Amino acid sequence: MKLFGYEFRKISKKEISQVSAYGGTGLIQLASREYPMLLSTVYRCVDLISDSVAVLPLEVFRLDEAGFKMKDTKHPIYELLDLEPNENMTRYVFIKTLMASVLLTGNGYAYIERGEDGVTPIQLVYIPSNQVSIQWIVDKEGIRRKRYLVSGFTQLVEPCDMIHVLNFSYDGIIGVSTLTHARQTLGIATSSEEHAAGFFKSGAAVSGVLTIEGARLTKEQKEQNYKQWEERSNSNNGRPGGIVILEGNMKYQPISISPKDSQLLESRQFNVVDICRFFSVSPVKAFDLSKSSYSTIEATQLEYLTDTALPVITKIEQEINRKVFSRKERSMYKAEFNTSAILRADKAAQGAFWKDMANVGAATPNEIRREIGMSRIENGDEAFVQVNVLTLKNAVKEKMIEGNQE
Incomplete structure (x- = not known):
């Protein structure tokens, strides 16, 4: 059965009990994400969101008792998270592929392969979502527990060994693809593209x-x-x-009516805006500059980072921290994306940020030089503050001393 370019098949009652079905329809989507990706707006939104996360370094930090963080490059999984999650992928490729799966299928999976001690992760292996399904088992206490049934695996995978990043979800167990919610819009957009292609193929004749x-x-x-x-x-x-x-x-x-009479051009432009809504991406980021200005683009960038990129980053960080680190390590270690990498291409914003950090004594000259790729300098490990800034208490004291002297 085909619907708006997607292939569906009837599933058995046994499969329905294993997989969280949507509304009991008995329909399950087969892998057909290439079809919507032919639309330029869908491609741009998926590419943009996945790239925005993949470019950020994923670093391991050690927390002290006061909650202060220090980068720990010697931790066994530092290189695993920041450079090479598995033997086939770099961090960039791994995160980008995982996020594309989340957006297009609703779920992104990565199996945690552990070492001989059964605790230390040695690989994060990406698994296509169409090879994973949810199965429920009943433990000795009669409680239903979630397990992952992976194609090619001889045993069920426990949740602690599977990184599972969900898109929008109704039950917190299975994510729903963005394309599922946008199916009607994608159908209209596809029809518009096909109509436009047919019109131009016919020599723009009616x-x-x-x-x-x-x-x-x-x-x-x-x-x-x-x-x-x-x-x-x-x-x-x-x-x-x-x-x-x-x-x-x-x-x-x-x-036959002309493209103008059928509002073909207007509908195609509206399709861009409507698809962007589903992906929470501004049309400006999808290169629709019809209603934009320089100030709009600047505001759009900030809005994208806070409303689109940050939720995705938080989602991945929390899933990795609760699965990769053992329970004992969770209070001492934390993996975070280094969002300062976003400023690497914007030298003006980068300079303003580090200047403000230096003025309040939050960063030393050598710390700043390290972040911007410069070598260490002598006597650059001390923090500085501006001398014309006083606490309110000291300012009152000085005022009183001046009054007494008079």
């Missing part, structure tokens, strides 16, 4: 009826007229929009 008044043509004469019209107006013969001469008793009447 269909019509050719009438010949006061004459009854034979079959051979009709075929001759068809042939001449085809030779003059068919775009495939190198004469798109060719001129056709009509005799005195001939009349041409178009029967």
Whole structure:
């Protein structure tokens, strides 16, 4: 069964009990995410969101008793998270692939392969979502427990060994693809693209009826007229929009509406905005600059980071922290994306940020130089503050001393 470009099949009652079905419809989506990706807006939104997260370094920090963080590059999983999650992927490829799966299928899976001690992760292996399903088991206490049934695995995978990043979810167990909610819009957008392609393929010509008044043509004469019209107006013969001469008793009447009359261009532009809504991406980020200005673009960038990128980053961080680290390590270690990498391409914003950090004594010169890729300097490990800034208490004291001296 096909619906809006997606393939569906009937599933058995046994599969329904294993997989969190949507509304008891008995329909399960098969892997068909390539079809919507042919739409430029969908491609751009998925590529943008997955890239925004994949470019950020994923670093391990050690927490002290006061909650202060220090980067711990010697931790066994530091290189695993920040450089090479598995033997086939870099961190960038791994995160980008995982996020594309989340957006297009609703779920992103990565199996945690652990070492001989059964605790230390040695690989994070990406698993396509169509190879994973949810199965429920009943433990000795009669409680239903979630397990992952993975194609090719001989045993069920426990949740602690599977990184599972969900998209929007109704039950917190299975994520729902963004494309599922946008299916009607994608169907309209696809129809618009197909209509536009057909229109341009036909030489941007409309269909019509050719009438010949006061004459009854034979079959051979009709075929001759068809042939001449085809030779003059068919775009495939190198004469798109060719001129056709009509005799005195001939009349041409178009029967299909033009793209302008059918609002083809307006609907295609609206499709961009509507699809962007589902992905929580501003149309400006999808290169729709019809209603934008410089100030709009600047505000859009900030809005995108807070409303779109930050929730995704938080979602991945929390899933990794509760699965990769043991229970004993959770209070001492934490994996976080280094969001300062976003400023690497914006030197003005980067300079303003570190200047403010230096002025309040929050960063030393060497710390700043390290972050911007410069070498250490002598006597650069001390923090500085501006001398013309006082606490309110000291300011009152100085005022009182001045009054007494007078």
